Amino acid sequence: MAKELKFKSMLPKNICFVLILLLHALSPILGMFRMNFPTSPVPIVMWHGIGDTCCNPLSLGRIKEVIEKEINGVYVHSISIGHGFAKDAESGYFMPPNKQIEIACEQLRSDDNLKNGYHGLGFSQGGQFLRGLAQRCSDPPMKTLVTLGGQHQGVYGLPKCPGDSKKYCDYIRRLLNHAYSNWVQRILAPAGYWHDPLDEPTYKKKSKFLADINNEVFINQEYKQNLVNLEKLVLVKFNNDTTVQPKESSWFGYYKPGSLVIQRLNETSLWIEDRLGLKKMGDRLVLLDTDGDHLQFSEEWFVTNIVRPYFK
Ligand SMILES: *[C@@H]1O[C@H](CO)[C@@H](O)[C@H](O)[C@H]1NC(C)=O
Ligand SMILES: *[C@@H]1O[C@H](CO)[C@@H](O)[C@H](O)[C@H]1NC(C)=O
Numbered sequence: 001m002a003k004e005l006k007f008k009s010m011l012p013k014n015i016c017f018v019l020i021l022l023l024h025a026l027s028p029i030l031g032m033f034r035m036n037f038p039t040s041p042v043p044i045v046m047w048h049g050i051g052d053t054c055c056n057p058l059s060l061g062r063i064k065e066v067i068e069k070e071i072n073g074v075y076v077h078s079i080s081i082g083h084g085f086a087k088d089a090e091s092g093y094f095m096p097p098n099k100q101i102e103i104a105c106e107q108l109r110s111d112d113n114l115k116n117g118y119h120g121l122g123f124s125q126g127g128q129f130l131r132g133l134a135q136r137c138s139d140p141p142m143k144t145l146v147t148l149g150g151q152h153q154g155v156y157g158l159p160k161c162p163g164d165s166k167k168y169c170d171y172i173r174r175l176l177n178h179a180y181s182n183w184v185q186r187i188l189a190p191a192g193y194w195h196d197p198l199d200e201p202t203y204k205k206k207s208k209f210l211a212d213i214n215n216e217v218f219i220n221q222e223y224k225q226n227l228v229n230l231e232k233l234v235l236v237k238f239n240n241d242t243t244v245q246p247k248e249s250s251w252f253g254y255y256k257p258g259s260l261v262i263q264r265l266n267e268t269s270l271w272i273e274d275r276l277g278l279k280k281m282g283d284r285l286v287l288l289d290t291d292g293d294h295l296q297f298s299e300e301w302f303v304t305n306i307v308r309p310y311f312k
Helices: 002-036 060-070 085-094 097-109 125-136 166-176 182-187 189-193 197-206 221-228 247-251 278-284 299-311
Strands: 044-047 076-078 118-123 142-148 232-238 285-290
Touching (some): 097 125, 097 189, 118 299, 142 299, 166 182
Parallel strands (some): 118 142
């Protein structure tokens, strides 16, 4: 009886020992298996700027190709708001950011390829829209966010027509004179990030998009946490940007409240009070600049400075 018990209790030990030896002997082979089946690359979600569309072969369509060439097998989803190019382009001008973000959130949630997370790449207003999305819609989770010429503190002026519809721009400029009236906030995308530094109280009270995602009125801890959770937040400013006014907005800089004097990010209350957690991010907040006008960059610059360091 005692003998049998002993035998039984030895059996598992022996098996364990043999298994360990076996696994040890096989480890180089198992390692090879891992190399043969690499984990697939993190998908990328792009959001176009105003006057553009998800898939224009000369802009985001081209960017998609460049990314796919650089990262073998990567899945790229380019956000389109509304069915068809015409609707997508029109929404860029005439659908309020909050609504666009709601649609984008649903769109990403229903894309199975993104369920384990993705990197975001936002162009111009698509930059602050993707940031708003990261803050409001953390499922699926965004990992790294790169914005190119985004307007994170908004704009005060529309010096050059983004996109090529002059007719739209003249109309938009007229509407922006009433940017903070409820009806303009409801029908015009740029009204959502119109930021009048000479009337900060009205901006804070009436801006339905930017004042909210920038935690201007009260601190929404979920927004802050979702931003801090990003692996990296990479903000690209174009040194000779004549579309974004002021261009410092791409780095969260802006006019000092009540004036037209530029403030750096580290001089703003957003930073000093750390209302968004940007200070807390430490060196995971990356500020890049490059010479050139709005969204003017070469394929080589993009691959070397964005794709390889942040997406690969
Ligand atoms: C662009 O801006 C940079 C930095 O301010 C400046 O050094 C450069 O001369 C500008 N380039 C042009 C073409 O204006
Ligand atoms: C802000 O940062 C710049 C460098 O980027 C530095 O020269 C300046 O002293 C800083 N200002 C404050 C108020 O910390």
